Amino acid sequence: MQIADRCVASFHYTLTDDRGEVLDSSAGGQPLAYLHGAGNLIAGLERALAGHRAGDKFQVTVAPEDGYGAHDPRLVQVVPKSAFRGVTELKPGMRFSAESSHGPMPVVITAIRGDEVTVDGNHPLAGVTLHFAIEVTAVREATVEEVLHGHVHGEGGHHS
Numbered sequence: 244m245q246i247a248d249r250c251v252a253s254f255h256y257t258l259t260d261d262r263g264e265v266l267d268s269s270a271g272g273q274p275l276a277y278l279h280g281a282g283n284l285i286a287g288l289e290r291a292l293a294g295h296r297a298g299d300k301f302q303v304t305v306a307p308e309d310g311y312g313a314h315d316p317r318l319v320q321v322v323p324k325s326a327f328r329g330v331t332e333l334k335p336g337m338r339f340s341a342e343s344s345h346g347p348m349p350v351v352i353t354a355i356r357g358d359e360v361t362v363d364g365n366h367p368l369a370g371v372t373l374h375f376a377i378e379v380t381a382v383r384e385a386t387v388e389e390v391l392h393g394h395v396h397g398e399g400g401h402h403s
């Protein structure tokens with residue numbers, strides 16, 4: 244059967260950036276299972292999977308707007324080191340949960356210059372063009388319960 248709304252599809256993926264660097268991959272593990280049409284995946288990937296069948300292999304390039312969004316410069320802030328009380332050694336790449344007007348927000352330290360620490364609250368893949376190599380491994384009809392919950396149950400899904 245073809246991937247359409249109310250289907251559960253499983254697939255292997257390898258995600259690379261513009262330079263061909265592998266950012267994420269399901270290789271060597273379980274395929275990812277998702278409920279199609281429920282917004283479980285980034286929009287560009289979900290759209291590309293529609294109509295495919297088990298055994299299909301394809302590649303798709305997803306622009307940031309259809310992926311994790313554009314990089315928002317307003318989410319980049321410079322804060323004093325004293326804002327990180329209790330942390331003995333600050334390094335670029337360290338992740339923290341920052342207080343924001345929308346509740347806790349994950350941020351990553353991108354630069355440290357003297358007493359000034361630059362933190363970025365964007366998704367790590369914001370602004371990144373995503374290149375997926377996909378292999379669809381299975382497609383089945385979703386159960387009523389899965390459709391009601393908006394996610395996959397059982398193997399590769401929730402409650403498993």
Ligand code: ZN
Binds near residue numbers: 392394396
């Ligand atoms: Zn559930």
